[in-house]
Amino acid sequence: MPELPEVQSVVNHFKPYLLNQFIHSIDYLNNYEKVFETHSSNDLNKHVANQKISKVWRRGKYIVIDVSNGHLCIHLRMTGQLQVGCNKTDNTNHFTALINLKNKSKIYFKDYRKFGRIYFFKDLSILNYRLGPEPFDPNFNLTYVFEFFKGKNKDIKSFLLDQKFVSGIGNIYASEILFLSKINPCKKVSVLSKKECQKIILNSKKILLKAIAKGGSSIRDFKDTSGSKGGFQNEFKVYQQEGKKCKNLGCFDLIKKKIIGNRSTFFCDSCQK
């Protein structure tokens, strides 16, 4: 579900609940121990029980909760949500995990598709191995991009989704970034000019920053549990706009949808070359 801006907004929202608090325990719910992926429930609790939370931050699409002896990392995948406490209207069958804090507050992990995972890492080497630079990192620059594309022959859209290339971009923002850059999502990276690469780098930062400022996008499942919804879905230029008129001034073409890299991709054939 959520991409970088949505994960950032979840982190911002939960930081006050978590920071400087002590973890009492973490339970898996509805028999779904798989949610812990790398650890058995016992092992995980050995690592995190009684630990103080010293930092809450984001790396790619992971929510990272630092404790003294390691990092609790939460990935929401497609439909994961965090929420403080349990509402009357909740379908508890969708709960996969529960973080109990010593101050008695309960943070629920709600995830009807059950793709979301909670990991514990002693250090961040695994995460750094899996993930490329953050889009805002100065290392995400022309030299890096050109070096990365060397010997590769896939379309640019697939690379924007590749977390080893750059971390945090997902299917919505990939389409939006390429539209703003006027680059066709099918274009092979081997034929991209330096100027085009530069545009992609700059527009990635631009789109993501704007989305963060709007609190992310609220579509389908994604809602900030505080009730404050993101507003970037109103800014979509191409995502889910199939058949609608291109939003570029003077262009009268219609937005097309095409499956690229196994995912729906939206673009304007006339504006994106």
Add this chain to the structure above:
DNA sequence: AAGAGGCCCTGATAGC
């Protein structure tokens, strides 16, 4: 090594 495709899951919606 790089790229294509399957798979994990459930629910909403479209089409018949």
Add this chain to the structure above:
DNA sequence: TGCTATCAGGGCCTCT
């Protein structure tokens, strides 16, 4: 109305 097919914002794994 009710069934079935398709699709959904992710990422890992396997095979070629």
